[in-house]
Amino acid sequence: MKDEVMLAKWLNNELDEKELKAFMASPEFDTYNKIKEYSAQLTVPEADMDTLYAGIEYRKNKVVKVRTLNPWFTRIAAMLVLFLGASFFLYTTHTTTQIADAGQRTAFLLPDNSAVSLNAGSEADYKTWNWKNNRKLQLDGEAYFRVAKGQTFDVVTPMGKVTVVGTQFNVKARGSRFDVTCFEGKVRVTSSDNQTILLLPGESIAFENGKKIEVPMDKRLQPGWLSNQADFYKESLSNVINEIERQYNVDITINTAIPTERFTGTIPTNDINTALELIEAPYHLKSKKAGNKITLSTE
Numbered sequence: 001m002k003d004e005v006m007l008a009k010w011l012n013n014e015l016d017e018k019e020l021k022a023f024m025a026s027p028e029f030d031t032y033n034k035i036k037e038y039s040a041q042l043t044v045p046e047a048d049m050d051t052l053y054a055g056i057e058y059r060k061n062k063v064v065k066v067r068t069l070n071p072w073f074t075r076i077a078a079m080l081v082l083f084l085g086a087s088f089f090l091y092t093t094h095t096t097t098q099i100a101d102a103g104q105r106t107a108f109l110l111p112d113n114s115a116v117s118l119n120a121g122s123e124a125d126y127k128t129w130n131w132k133n134n135r136k137l138q139l140d141g142e143a144y145f146r147v148a149k150g151q152t153f154d155v156v157t158p159m160g161k162v163t164v165v166g167t168q169f170n171v172k173a174r175g176s177r178f179d180v181t182c183f184e185g186k187v188r189v190t191s192s193d194n195q196t197i198l199l200l201p202g203e204s205i206a207f208e209n210g211k212k213i214e215v216p217m218d219k220r221l222q223p224g225w226l227s228n229q230a231d232f233y234k235e236s237l238s239n240v241i242n243e244i245e246r247q248y249n250v251d252i253t254i255n256t257a258i259p260t261e262r263f264t265g266t267i268p269t270n271d272i273n274t275a276l277e278l279i280e281a282p283y284h285l286k287s288k289k290a291g292n293k294i295t296l297s298t299e
Contacts, residue, residue, distance in 0.1 A: 098124045100141070103249030110137070114153070115146040119172075119225050120269075121246035142172040144223050147185070159207060160191040169199075170223040177239060178207040181218055206233065228270040234262040240279060241296075248272045254296040259283045 009015050100106045100118035107117045111131040118124060122141025127134065135153030145155065145168065152165040157173035160180075167185025172178070180189045182199035189197045191207050199205060204215035215233050224231045230243055240263050241252050247269040261283070267275040276287045276294070288295045 095125050095127055101249075102246050110153070112148050112151045112153075114148045114151055117144045117226065119143065119246075120249075139171055139173060141174065142170070142225070144168075144170045144226060158192070160189060163188040163190070168222070174239065174242065176209045177235065179215070180205055181215075181223065183218075183220070183222060204233075224266060225269060228268055229266050230269050231266050233264050235264075237261070237263055237279065237283060239263075240267070243267075244272070244275055244279075248275070250292045250294055252294045252296060254285075256285075256296070256298045 009019070098106060098108050098116070098118060100120055100122045102121050104120055105118060107115065109115055110126065111128050112135070116124060116137075119142035122139070122143060124140075124143060125138040126136065135151070137153060137155050139155050139157050143155075145164065147153070147164050147167050147169075149166045152163070155162040155164070155171050157171065157178060159173055159176070159178035162169065162171055162180055164187050165185065167187055168183040169185075169187045170179075170181045170183070172180075178191070180187065180199065181204040182201055184201055187199045189199060189205055191210065191212070193210050195207075195212060197205050202217045202219055204218055206213040206215050213234060230247065232240055232243075237258055241254065244250070244267070245252055250272070263279070263282070265278065267278050269275070280286060280296075284299050285296045286299050288297070
């Protein structure tokens with residue numbers, strides 16, 4: 001009952017500042033707000049008052065025959081209204097989810113025909129309804145975007161947001177690391193602590209635990225992972241090992257203290273033996289494989 005009273009007061013603009021703040025923080029607020037916005041778009045035609053009054057006078061002098069409706073008719077009508085309302089609500093709040101499992105990749109088109117490629121171990125969520133006015137995609141993992149000319153949307157991650165207009169770019173949000181590279185056009189990157197950077201073609205930026213990392217120019221036309229090459233710049237060995245696990249769908253255990261030296265380089269995502277050798281040599285490790293289990297230890 002309290003929720004119904006709050007909803008009624010909100011619709012009548014009768015909430016005080018404290019009540020409004022609490023109501024907007026409720027999990028149901030987004031749904032109420034969408035219904036209110038949609039309802040505000042509905043219009044009714046202007047009435048012809050002369051015709052209306054003439055009709056009233058006519059009906060006053062007319063003998064009306066009352067016909068009792070079958071109770072089943074009213075029940076069916078009520079059920080139909082309820083069904084249509086529920087269908088509309090589900091359609092407008094439905095979220096489309098695209099997933100690339102470990103060892104897999106996937107590609108899909110957004111409603112404006114922008115193309116998205118998801119790297120292994122990544123997930124993207126977006127809503128197709130009203131996309132024209134709500135171009136937003138939630139990303140957990142890594143994806144490469146080829147945005148349709150003249151189109152714009154936001155890529156939102158836990159560590160920052162990327163705003164784009166007709167461009168090609170790569171976003172990687174893994175753990176506490178957030179990397180963005182622009183390959184065409186311009187992208188605006190906003191970190192979780194509201195640092196904003198504008199990237200031009202070939203430029204990259206990275207954040208780790210909120211700290212900005214300057215990344216060298218990249219003159220390639222697309223990210224390396226599309227050609228089975230995973231690139232790293234001043235990344236922890238843990239991040240590198242986690243990426244190998246995602247790309248090859250394996251479990252890696254390291255039986256020693258993890259070295260603190262940062263890794264910069266490229267590892268293949270289609271040759272696990274070479275990938276392991278490239279981290280074994282600089283960190284003086286050796287690997288032992290048993291099925292999809294890999295153990296790393298000191299030499």
